[in-house]
Amino acid sequence: MEKVRIGLIGLGLMGTPHARILKKVEECDLVAAAEVDEKQKKVAEELGIKFYKNYEEMIEKETLQGVILALPNHLHAPIGIACAKRGLHLFVEKPIAPSVAEADRLIAAAKENKVQILVGHQRRFSSLVEKAREIVTGGQLGRLVGVTITWALLKPGSYYEGPLSWRKEQKGGGPILINLIHEIDNLRYICGEIDEVYAQVSNRIRNFPVEDTASITLRFKSGAIGTVFLTDCSPSLTSWEGTTGENPLLYSDFGNCYNFFGTDASLLFPQMKRRYYADPTKVGWNYPITEQGYKIPREDPYIKEFSHFCRVIQGKEIPRTSGEDGRRTLEVTLAIKRSGETGQPIRL
Ligand SMILES: NC(=O)c1ccc[n+]([C@@H]2O[C@H](COP(=O)([O-])OP(=O)(O)OC[C@H]3O[C@@H](n4cnc5c(N)ncnc54)[C@H](O)[C@@H]3O)[C@@H](O)[C@H]2O)c1
Numbered sequence: 001m002e003k004v005r006i007g008l009i010g011l012g013l014m015g016t017p018h019a020r021i022l023k024k025v026e027e028c029d030l031v032a033a034a035e036v037d038e039k040q041k042k043v044a045e046e047l048g049i050k051f052y053k054n055y056e057e058m059i060e061k062e063t064l065q066g067v068i069l070a071l072p073n074h075l076h077a078p079i080g081i082a083c084a085k086r087g088l089h090l091f092v093e094k095p096i097a098p099s100v101a102e103a104d105r106l107i108a109a110a111k112e113n114k115v116q117i118l119v120g121h122q123r124r125f126s127s128l129v130e131k132a133r134e135i136v137t138g139g140q141l142g143r144l145v146g147v148t149i150t151w152a153l154l155k156p157g158s159y160y161e162g163p164l165s166w167r168k169e170q171k172g173g174g175p176i177l178i179n180l181i182h183e184i185d186n187l188r189y190i191c192g193e194i195d196e197v198y199a200q201v202s203n204r205i206r207n208f209p210v211e212d213t214a215s216i217t218l219r220f221k222s223g224a225i226g227t228v229f230l231t232d233c234s235p236s237l238t239s240w241e242g243t244t245g246e247n248p249l250l251y252s253d254f255g256n257c258y259n260f261f262g263t264d265a266s267l268l269f270p271q272m273k274r275r276y277y278a279d280p281t282k283v284g285w286n287y288p289i290t291e292q293g294y295k296i297p298r299e300d301p302y303i304k305e306f307s308h309f310c311r312v313i314q315g316k317e318i319p320r321t322s323g324e325d326g327r328r329t330l331e332v333t334l335a336i337k338r339s340g341e342t343g344q345p346i347r348l
Helices: 015-022 038-047 055-061 073-085 100-112 127-137 162-168 175-191 240-244 301-313 323-342
Strands: 004-009 028-034 050-052 066-069 089-092 117-119 144-152 194-202 213-220 225-231 258-262 266-269 273-276 290-293
Touching (some): 004 015, 015 028, 015 038, 015 066, 015 301, 028 038, 028 055, 038 050, 055 073, 066 301, 073 100, 089 100, 089 301, 100 117, 100 323, 127 175, 127 258, 175 225, 175 258, 175 323
Parallel strands (some): 004 066, 028 050, 066 089, 144 225
Antiparallel strands (some): 144 258, 194 213, 273 290
């Protein structure tokens, strides 16, 4: 099988594990990495790939088909556009860009140069999310009434210190932009488009310029409604990270963080328990409820995501996390932020 020649730009917190994972992807030939911090050359050496300090030199000298951008958010559009102009397919970490205007510029450049964009919303490749989507969209809950999400955990103080202090600044920081964006993408993927949002936000506990807590109401195009409670300053495991075990760096247990409610059944996620009344003559809160479990094979979503990127480049698959998807997820997330600032609901 002909492998797809890939270059990686940015060997930081995310790019370094990405490089190691890319070496395990069957369809991928990770050829080189570019990183301004020369200390990271050791990662390239360890993996036996070429190292460049300057990404422009890498994309000029190497014969690549695609690039993975694991760069600070403000560089996604400018470097992405430069790579698109050289005809390279783009895998851009989330968020696609810090603003919708920049996302639009990147999407336009990709179209103009006939290259594909994939955005790093890896949860769409989680087998749990794939199953939840199948259950909800396949009507196994009946008509969707609504959904609740809790994302509550405690980030240690060090998360916001030193070179990472941008995470507490309004431009690009805060758990809405950094973390909630994943929940919003999941919701769009499983439940459909969101067309109205309203948020109450608070920074009362950490006193940072950005929020530490938010309570959000959503309306889906289908008419279903949803709520999200988000905090990064409470000892809790009721979060995606605390329940799914899909972030190997973080501690997790066996709770639930999402609840989907339909007219015929409800679904606890990620325990994947569907509850319904099995006997049509015994329906309602007086009766015991039946619980159905699902056996779901667990696979590494990052391997699936990068394998998909290679298969998109080979023309075998269409993007599951397209540039337009990343843009819409960003638009909804930024609207939540704006609603929190203005105290007004926002229609999208
Ligand atoms: N999908 C996820 O779950 C997830 C999780 C964390 C971060 N991210 C995203 O990944 C991206 C990177 O985040 P991070 O935490 O790794 O940041 P980081 O700051 O640790 O890494 C970015 C790297 O890019 C390098 N860099 C900067 N300018 C460069 C240039 N011109 N050429 C080459 N290298 C350059 C920096 O030196 C740094 O090593 C962000 O977009 C972030 O939102 C995604």
